[in-house]
Amino acid sequence: MPQNAKLQSRHLLGLQHVPAEDIQLILHWAGHFKEVINRPIKRVPSLRDLTVANLFFENSTRTRLSFELAEKRLSADVVNFSASTSSVKKGETLNDTVSNILAMKVDLVVIRHSEAGVAHFLADRVPAHIVNAGDGTHEHPTQALLDAFTMQERIGSLEGKKVVIVGDILHSRVALSNIFGLQKLGVHVAVSGPSTLIPRAISELGVEVIDHLDDALEWADVANVLRVQHERMDRAFFPSIREYHKRYGITMERLNRLKQVPLILHPGPINRGVELTSEVADSPYAAILNQVENGVAVRMAVLYLLASQSAPQNVV
Amino acid sequence: MAPKTLLNQRECAVTISRLCHQINEVHVPWDRTVLVGLQPRGAKLLRALVAQLEAEFATGPVANGLLDITFHRDDFRRREEPLTASPTEMNVLIEGKRVIIIDDVLYTGRSVRAALDALGDFGRPERVELCVLIDRRFSRELPIQPDYSGRRVDALNHERVRLNWNGPTLESVLLESPDYAPER
Numbered sequence: 308m309p310q311n312a313k314l315q316s317r318h319l320l321g322l323q324h325v326p327a328e329d330i331q332l333i334l335h336w337a338g339h340f341k342e343v344i345n346r347p348i349k350r351v352p353s354l355r356d357l358t359v360a361n362l363f364f365e366n367s368t369r370t371r372l373s374f375e376l377a378e379k380r381l382s383a384d385v386v387n388f389s390a391s392t393s394s395v396k397k398g399e400t401l402n403d404t405v406s407n408i409l410a411m412k413v414d415l416v417v418i419r420h421s422e423a424g425v426a427h428f429l430a431d432r433v434p435a436h437i438v439n440a441g442d443g444t445h446e447h448p449t450q451a452l453l454d455a456f457t458m459q460e461r462i463g464s465l466e467g468k469k470v471v472i473v474g475d476i477l478h479s480r481v482a483l484s485n486i487f488g489l490q491k492l493g494v495h496v497a498v499s500g501p502s503t504l505i506p507r508a509i510s511e512l513g514v515e516v517i518d519h520l521d522d523a524l525e526w527a528d529v530a531n532v533l534r535v536q537h538e539r540m541d542r543a544f545f546p547s548i549r550e551y552h553k554r555y556g557i558t559m560e561r562l563n564r565l566k567q568v569p570l571i572l573h574p575g576p577i578n579r580g581v582e583l584t585s586e587v588a589d590s591p592y593a594a595i596l597n598q599v600e601n602g603v604a605v606r607m608a609v610l611y612l613l614a615s616q617s618a619p620q621n622v623v
Numbered sequence: 624m625a626p627k628t629l630l631n632q633r634e635c636a637v638t639i640s641r642l643c644h645q646i647n648e649v650h651v652p653w654d655r656t657v658l659v660g661l662q663p664r665g666a667k668l669l670r671a672l673v674a675q676l677e678a679e680f681a682t683g684p685v686a687n688g689l690l691d692i693t694f695h696r697d698d699f700r701r702r703e704e705p706l707t708a709s710p711t712e713m714n715v716l717i718e719g720k721r722v723i724i725i726d727d728v729l730y731t732g733r734s735v736r737a738a739l740d741a742l743g744d745f746g747r748p749e750r751v752e753l754c755v756l757i758d759r760r761f762s763r764e765l766p767i768q769p770d771y772s773g774r775r776v777d778a779l780n781h782e783r784v785r786l787n788w789n790g791p792t793l794e795s796v797l798l799e800s801p802d803y804a805p806e807r
Contacts (some may be wrong), residue, residue: 312705313705335707339693339694339708341708342710342711342746344692345746346711346713346744346745347745347746348743348744350744351667351694351741351742351744352694352695352697352740353694353695353699356700381694490723504678527756611694614699614700615699615700615706617700618700618701
């Protein structure tokens with residue numbers, strides 16, 4: 308990878324159309340920012356003349372915090388917007404909300420929305436750089452990037468490695484972004500979960516389906532365990548939480564039966580006792596807190612690389 | 624026409640040796656001094672200085688680190704070529720210490736300004752000095768001067784100073800002008 312490469316896209320909307328070199332570039336710079344956030348003083352002045360708007364039309368705690376921290380550690384000015392406290396409640400359209408925010412001269416927009424494609428909609432209409440922080444059940448690219456960064460940090464180069472995504476694939480934007488991103492890094496990706504929560508067309512993405520969790524864990528170098536998203540389920544996809552846990556919950560007992568235990572990732576928030584037992588979540592097999600730390604570094608890299616593409620306004 | 628030689632191999636050795644003498648004179652005893660090389664091109668000079676100081680001046684182990692200033696530069700988003708970063712390896716405490724910033728060439732002074740800014744991330748030194756091998760005294764854009772300088776050079780803006788390292792040894796310092804720059 309050439310050291311002085313630039314991102315090829317002005318926005319980060321999803322990993323489906325991002326070239327592998329761009330993913331490598333972001334992961335490379337994330338390494339530098341990880342060093343920065345471990346310094347006694349964790350702030351660098353790179354984005355000091357930029358304003359970032361965090362538009363969260365859907366609830367989020369850790370992603371918003373992580374982005375906000377990343378922006379502040381790059382010295383950007385930050386404005387926050389969340390749907391529950393804003394004029395969206397008063398019936399304003401997305402287009403109007405956005406034009407209003409842009410009239411405030413924002414350089415980068417981080418957006419989360421419950422509808423797929425909202426980030427793309429914005430990218431076509433506004434001059435700012437757009438970062439998708441999750442659009443419906445479509446994509447969540449920075450989560451997939453931080454997952455890849457964490458895997459790389461723990462098990463080395465991902466080329467030829469095997470990753471299984473466990474659980475609710477159907478409702479998961481994390482799963483989709485992981486599949487797109489990891490495949491570009493040369494990873495074999497499989498999924499495992501209740502058949503009602505696995506999209507039928509998944510095999511068209513070149514993803515293997517492994518029915519039994521034990522087989523999947525035996526096969527994989529990394530298991531990325533997803534949250535059961537009760538809030539997105541409009542009907543019963545499995546008989547009960549207890550049954551889900553029994554068949555697809557990861558327990559120490561299950562891990563102890565394996566020849567080699569895979570690295571366990573979880574995008575959070577964890578339903579303890581459903582996808583993972585507390586014992587597993589707090590064990591050295593899990594890299595869940597590494598993911599949180601790396602999230603800030605990866606998001607700093609994304610914001611930094613996007614910002615580096617454009618010259619400051621009113622400066623020749 | 625060949626590039627002009629500013630320092631040949633013998634002169635390089637003499638100059639580095641002189642810098643060591645000058646630094647040692649001010650900093651003995653060595654318990655409160657930290658040498659900080661600027662990435663990427665100050666790193667080799669840092670190693671050369673540290674090696675010679677430790678070998679010839681009974682300094683004991685010289686505390687040193689490498690500092691990358693990419694995120695503190697003031698030309699981010701103002702240049703055509705994207706910036707590149709190098710690792711920062713600051714495993715030393717600089718709080719209350721006497722820091723010497725080491726770089727190969729002092730030109731506009733902007734790297735040193737960024738370095739002063741970046742150093743602040745690692746503590747508040749008692750004082751900071753600057754040591755460079757080549758001081759291009761024209762074209763300074765900021766009020767920054769070296770405390771220790773190997774050779775003062777009058778070079779025009781379009782000319783480039785190039786250091787040729789062979790492993791840890793500095794073999795020559797050349798002044799290249801685009802008119803007779805070797806093909807790259």
